[in-house]
Amino acid sequence: MTSWRNISLWMDQLDEPLTPRPALTGAIEADVVIIGAGFTGLWTAYYLKQQAPELDIVVLEAQCAGFGASGRNGGWLIGELAGQDALLAKRTPSERHAALELLHAIPDEVARVIELEGIDCDFVKGGMLTVAARYPEQTARLREYFAELQQAGYGPDDQQWLDQETLAQRLLIDSAEAAIYSPHCARIQPAKLVRGLAATVERLGVRLYEQTPATGWQQGLVTTPNGSVRCQWVVPAVEAYASQLPSDLTDLARIQLPVQSLIIATEPLSDALWEGIGLAQSEVFSDYSHQITYAQRSQDNRLVFGARGGYRFGKQLRHDFELTKREVRLLHTVLCELFPQLAGVTISHAWGGNLGVARAFHPHMVIDRAQGYALAGGYGGEGVGASNLAGRTLADLILQRDTLLTQQPWVRPAGSVAGIRAWEPEPMPFIGYSAISQSFDLEDRLLSRPQTPSWLRRAIGALARFMASLVS
Ligand SMILES: Cc1cc2nc3c(=O)[nH]c(=O)nc-3n(C[C@H](O)[C@H](O)[C@H](O)COP(=O)(O)OP(=O)(O)OC[C@H]3O[C@@H](n4cnc5c(N)ncnc54)[C@H](O)[C@@H]3O)c2cc1C
Incomplete structure (x- = not known):
């Protein structure tokens, strides 16, 4: 479908025709119903099928697999979870160490699966640069942050301080004074990953219905416009779209705020331009402003650059991501503050998406056995890697496996979402x-x-x- 191609550069680049899968019609039954075919839903389906192939799993997707943030993001696959240090603060040093190893290993786990399942998603584990650029105050703040990381026990295998000269071997920004480098991050083409996962879980026997919004969800039953699924478990995996999922059981919108993030992509840049920018190892980078920026060098040598966004009163989603000329100009201006040499390049794609932010930036993974649901979200713009961790964790929780994954402080094994800190009401x-x-x-x-x-x-x-x- 043409409109799905327009979602992002990533969806536009797909070779497949994007023909919709059938919608659900009629009443069916399953063991597990997953609502939403983004990374969270599809990773959960994948790991459930790995451990319990006999489970009958249905995925219901309102649009197409990858329609949400998973098909639109900046493609940073980070071995981190937003808020991890605060969440781990009360753990013993050995528990913290084990948890950090688990998080840092996320990109390698994804690499293992895509290799095994033959999913080509332009994965390159080139690490991540957080750069102090544009004004000297960024350097002072970055130094403080690096000291905090060291105090929290991160070693040189996790975080390295790069001075101006060392940084210039990786990335050339005139105003850059220093950076922190972490190896625990890969660059991916996200639509290839999410669409590849959808095809993989189907091959494993999961039934995936597209153009099938869940219009209601109660214990053991999910309804859609032309059908319903009776089940033992419901896994709402809709992150930012929580406010659009009516339920008798719980109001997910109270714990997740939908915010928007915007991205532009240049046309493929010449070798000469790349020589003046760097990123030869496909490192991803951001500058250390309080306003988020994130960039990657794509497989076809574009600079894909995310910055700015918004929040709409009443937790409303933004649906139209045809960015205005003003929005594109703003992003291009920020990009050119870092790379003035890109002032004349064509911006070939501009888009955006909704993502879910939890209070205090603490993502959650929840199981409520009494009411038969398991869910995860609130990744705060770091959901590409976190959703893989969430998929493995939700699978273990549903299958009642007590593992390192289920023992982490972001997991609420015995509760419901009622215990999670909610966002304040508007305004x-x-x-x-x-x-x-x-x-x-x-x-x-x-x-x-x-x-x-x-x-x-x-x-x-x-x-x-x-x-x-x-x-x-
Ligand atoms: C512009 C942008 C850039 C980002 N960049 C990065 C990045 O570089 N690195 C990173 O780690 N994170 C990034 N993120 C965040 C990350 O993409 C998300 O956290 C992650 O993809 C969430 O995956 P998900 O499966 O939980 O949700 P989604 O991918 O949003 O999937 C939810 C799915 O549920 C479907 N749905 C919604 N309601 C219903 C319903 N009622 N019935 C059925 N289906 C429904 C939607 O159509 C959608 O397909 C970015 C997000 C955005 C928007």
Whole structure:
């Protein structure tokens, strides 16, 4: 379908025709019903089938596999979980060590599966650069962050400080002063991964229905416009779309805020331009502004660059991601602050998507045996790797396997979502998001100007930090 191709560069690049799979008609039965064919739903189906091939699993997808954030993201497959250090703070050193090993190994686990299942998704584990660029205050903040990492026990195999000279061997940004390098990250083409996973689970016997929105969910029953599925387990795997999933059991929207992130992609760049940028090992990178930026060098040598986004009053999703000229110009301007040489290049694709943010940026993996559901989400923009961990964890929880995965602090084995910290009711999220993003924007603008007086630099820096602390 043409409209699904327009979702992102990634969906546009797929060789397959994107023909919809059949929709569900009639009443059927299954052991497990998964709602949503993104990474969370499909990884859960995959690991359940690996461990219990006899399980009858149905996946219901409102649009097509990969329609959500999984087919639109920046393709950073990170061996991390948002908020992991705070979540692990009360664990013993050996528990922390084991948990970090589990997280750092996520890219390798994905590499193992894609190799085994023959999923070509442009995977390259080139690591991740967090770069202090554009203004000197980023360097001071990055140094503090690096000290915190060291204090928390991360060693040189996990995080390395790169000075300007060492950084220049990987990435050339004129204003860059230093960076932190982590090897625990891979670059992927996300639509190839999510579509490849969909085909893989089908091959394993999972029934996947597309253009089939779940319109209601109660214990043991999921209803759709033209059918229903009776089941033992329901796995809502809809992340940012939680507010669109009516249920008698729980209101998922209270624990996940849908926010938007926007991306542009250049046309494939010449070798000469890449010589002036670097990323020869396919490292991904971000600058260390409070406003998120993220970039990757794609397999076909584009620079894919994400920055900025938004939040809509009342937890509304954004559906139209045909970005306005103003939005594209804004992203291109931020990109050119880092690489002025890209001022004349054509932006071939611009898009965006909705992602789910949990309170305090603490993702959750939950099982409620009494009500028969298991779910995960709130990855806070770091869901590509986290959803693999979630799929393995939910499979173990459903199959009642007590493993290292199920013992982690982000797992709530005996509870329901009722125990998870909820977002405040409107207008607090809207006012909070607007105030925080405006303070971050002002910080970037003032600190990027060398003529900004030092007292003002300090004041805006302090304000931005305070604002950041409100959501952590
Ligand atoms: C622009 C952008 C860039 C990002 N970049 C990165 C990145 O580089 N690295 C990273 O780690 N994370 C990134 N993320 C976050 C990451 O993509 C998500 O956290 C992750 O893909 C979530 O996967 P999911 O399967 O839980 O949800 P989704 O991929 O959103 O899938 C949910 C699915 O559920 C379907 N659905 C919704 N409601 C219903 C219903 N009622 N019935 C049936 N189906 C339904 C949707 O159509 C959708 O296909 C980014 C997100 C965005 C939007």
